[in-house]
Amino acid sequence: MADPQTIKASSGAIPAPVELWANYQSLLGPLVLIMILTMIVVPLPPILLDVLFTFNITFALLILFAALHVKKPLDFSAFPTVLLLATLLRLALNVAAARVILLHGFHGNQSAGIVIESFGRFVVGGDYVVGIVVFAILIIINFVVVTKGSSRIAEVGARFSLDAMPGKQMAIDADLNAGMITQIEARRRRDEVSAESDFYGSMDGASKFVRGDAIAAILIIIINLVGGLIIGVFQHNLSLAAAAKTYTLLSIGDGLVAQIPSLVISMAAGILVSRSGTEGEVSHLVSGQVFGGNRKGLLITAITLGVTGIIPGMPHVAFLFYAILTGILWQVLQRRATVTATAAAQAITAPFQEPPADVVDSNILRPVEPLSIAIGYQIIPLIAEGGDLQKRLNLLRRRTSENLGFLLPSIHVHDDLTLRPGGYRIQVHGVRVATGDVRVGSLLAISGKAPLPPLEGIHTTDPVFGASAYWIATERSDDAELLGYTVIDPATVITTHTNECLTRYIGELFGLRQTQELLDIAAARNGKLLESVVPRVISIPALSKVLRELVVEGVSIRDMPTILETLAENGQEGASMVQTVEIIRSRLGRQILSVLAPDDPIQTAILGQSMEQLLLNAVESAGPNGMPALEPSILMHLMQALRQGIETMQAQSLKPLLVVRDPLRQALSTWLHSAGLTMAVVAFSEVPGARPLKSVLEIS
Numbered sequence: 001m002a003d004p005q006t007i008k009a010s011s012g013a014i015p016a017p018v019e020l021w022a023n024y025q026s027l028l029g030p031l032v033l034i035m036i037l038t039m040i041v042v043p044l045p046p047i048l049l050d051v052l053f054t055f056n057i058t059f060a061l062l063i064l065f066a067a068l069h070v071k072k073p074l075d076f077s078a079f080p081t082v083l084l085l086a087t088l089l090r091l092a093l094n095v096a097a098a099r100v101i102l103l104h105g106f107h108g109n110q111s112a113g114i115v116i117e118s119f120g121r122f123v124v125g126g127d128y129v130v131g132i133v134v135f136a137i138l139i140i141i142n143f144v145v146v147t148k149g150s151s152r153i154a155e156v157g158a159r160f161s162l163d164a165m166p167g168k169q170m171a172i173d174a175d176l177n178a179g180m181i182t183q184i185e186a187r188r189r190r191d192e193v194s195a196e197s198d199f200y201g202s203m204d205g206a207s208k209f210v211r212g213d214a215i216a217a218i219l220i221i222i223i224n225l226v227g228g229l230i231i232g233v234f235q236h237n238l239s240l241a242a243a244a245k246t247y248t249l250l251s252i253g254d255g256l257v258a259q260i261p262s263l264v265i266s267m268a269a270g271i272l273v274s275r276s277g278t279e280g281e282v283s284h285l286v287s288g289q290v291f292g293g294n295r296k297g298l299l300i301t302a303i304t305l306g307v308t309g310i311i312p313g314m315p316h317v318a319f320l321f322y323a324i325l326t327g328i329l330w331q332v333l334q335r336r337a338t339v340t341a342t343a344a345a346q347a348i349t350a351p352f353q354e355p356p357a358d359v360v361d362s363n364i365l366r367p368v369e370p371l372s373i374a375i376g377y378q379i380i381p382l383i384a385e386g387g388d389l390q391k392r393l394n395l396l397r398r399r400t401s402e403n404l405g406f407l408l409p410s411i412h413v414h415d416d417l418t419l420r421p422g423g424y425r426i427q428v429h430g431v432r433v434a435t436g437d438v439r440v441g442s443l444l445a446i447s448g449k450a451p452l453p454p455l456e457g458i459h460t461t462d463p464v465f466g467a468s469a470y471w472i473a474t475e476r477s478d479d480a481e482l483l484g485y486t487v488i489d490p491a492t493v494i495t496t497h498t499n500e501c502l503t504r505y506i507g508e509l510f511g512l513r514q515t516q517e518l519l520d521i522a523a524a525r526n527g528k529l530l531e532s533v534v535p536r537v538i539s540i541p542a543l544s545k546v547l548r549e550l551v552v553e554g555v556s557i558r559d560m561p562t563i564l565e566t567l568a569e570n571g572q573e574g575a576s577m578v579q580t581v582e583i584i585r586s587r588l589g590r591q592i593l594s595v596l597a598p599d600d601p602i603q604t605a606i607l608g609q610s611m612e613q614l615l616l617n618a619v620e621s622a623g624p625n626g627m628p629a630l631e632p633s634i635l636m637h638l639m640q641a642l643r644q645g646i647e648t649m650q651a652q653s654l655k656p657l658l659v660v661r662d663p664l665r666q667a668l669s670t671w672l673h674s675a676g677l678t679m680a681v682v683a684f685s686e687v688p689g690a691r692p693l694k695s696v697l698e699i700s
Contacts, residue, residue: 120253405558436463608700
């Protein structure tokens with residue numbers, strides 16, 4: 001039996017409409033341009049003019065409703081091109097209609113088509129002066145008000161979006177470096193920032209076409225009127241009154257049937273560029289902000305209308321009707337807000353139901369989460385289904401797991417009514433390690449080390465790094481970025497704080513369970529190698545300690561085969577954990593430096609000769625397995641010098657890195673970690689021989 005697909009193909013089945021559209025969609029642009037050129041050159045019959053003018057009106061309405069329903073301006077990024085095509089189409093129709101009016105207008109009012117005649121008769125209404133005035137008013141509305149305003153908004157939007165690009169790019173890079181977004185998401189956001197700037201720039205240019213179109217409409221109606229009168233009177237022997245009646249009606253009808261779509265598209269352009277970066281349909285935004293969030297304004301409006309309605313001599317019915325209508329709307333919204341607030345208050349103040357005192361079961365022994373975040377009730381929307389905070393935490397967990405080479409435990413988020421409404425608490429194994437506060441609905445503008453002008457908002461301190469910051473309204477984010485502030489949302493604050501805690505307490509999140517998971521993966525791929533190492537050379541608990549030390553210093557343990565091979569080749573009975581870690585680090589040196597310093601030369605800090613000799617003497621006195629002891633004053637001096645070195649390298653946009661002699665690496669790394677300083681310490685033996693070193697700082 002033949003295959004149905006073969007039968008369908010051989011019978012010449014007609015493709016589905018969707019497939020036809022996909023096949024011929026690329027021809028749409030050239031066809032439209034050819035149609036426009038044809039209308040300019042070739043005389044068109046009146047019936048075809050009716051079809052094209054109706055299409056022009058339909059096209060304009062489609063553009064208007066598309067602009068109303070897009071969630072953000074970039075969703076209609078083709079609008080500048082569409083605006084240009086619509087303008088060219090109108091001008092071509094004006095040329096075609098002018099040709100028909102001047103050539104055949106003497107035959108009567110329907111000589112240029114029913115559409116032009118109907119629009120002209122409906123507006124003129126028997127009085128040609130009124131028709132001309134109405135047309136002039138439409139031109140003024142379109143040219144002076146709508147088009148000029150849209151052009152100015154597009155011009156300012158283009159300038160400010162271009163000025164804000166560096167700040168937005170830095171914010172994207174900060175999110176990427178913090179692990180809150182992936183490379184793909186960062187690339188998408190960069191493309192969106194670039195597309196936004198291009199969009200407003202294109203709108204700035206395209207709006208000039210609309211203004212030119214409005215001027216052209218005035219000139220075209222004057223040409224049609226004057227030319228029609230001359231042709232009607234001198235060529236076709238019409239009386240001046242008959243020629244004025246015919247050509248005025250046709251000229252005004254032609255102008256109106258072209259200017260109404262022009263006004264509609266200008267309205268669409270104004271709506272699109274005046275969105276101010278907000279997301280959501282225009283109808284939802286306007287109704288929610290004008291009515292839903294403006295109950296006090298509704299009440300004041302109702303009172304004002306009511307007082308105006310009872311003033312003698314005023315139209316009482318009209319004012320009192322709208323006063324009552326506005327008052328009813330205020331009452332409905334007020335009741336709804338009261339019900340919502342009452343329900344929220346009841347949920348917050350509901351008493352905690354303690355279990356009966358005589359009931360003791362396993363439910364009182366709840367498991368302790370390795371990593372958890374307790375949040376106040378105002379932050380709950382950020383972790384609800386589709387919430388931004390939960391997505392960012394998931395991305396952070398994934399990125400950290402990929403970088404370090406083991407599966408990080410899930411980040412458990414739960415509400416805690418004992419916290420402040422905007423407070424949060426980060427916990428490791430149930431113990432608090434960090435706290436902070438955010439303001440949901442606002443943005444945090446963080447200043448750098450250089451002093452910046454104050455902002456209008458609530459002054460605070462960045463909970464992550466302790467920098468000066470302000471909680472500002474969302475609409476002021478562009479102004480803050482232009483002043484040099486880094487602007488982030490509450491979800492980013494919590495995620496960045498969690499990332500800092502992960503870096504500091506990662507060793508407490510790695511244990512025997514994670515070690516066993518890695519060994520299970522290694523057994524499936526390198527079973528023989530694993531058998532020769534565990535437990536012959538090293539036990540699982542000892543291996544777990546070694547891997548934990550590597551993870552604490554930010555070394556990825558993803559390359560387990562290399563780690564196992566190193567243990568198999570260099571495993572020594574009685575070797576300390578410190579020695580084992582240093583042997584593995586030396587083998588993984590190329591990998592370590594590729595993360596810390598991917599570019600050549602490796603720019604690093606080094607120890608001064610006197611400081612280096614002092615530390616070497618202390619290490620020799622401590623022995624191979626001991627921790628060197630320094631006098632408190634010397635240790636404080638060393639930590640202060642290292643802290644200044646970190647700040648100096650960060651000011652030069654360098655990742656803090658210190659290369660030292662092999663015996664000193666472990667001790668310096670331990671001291672830095674204990675002091676809470678973030679600086680990678682690498683031994684000279686870990687540096688690949690082919691990579692050059694460049695000393696940028698001396699610690700002494």
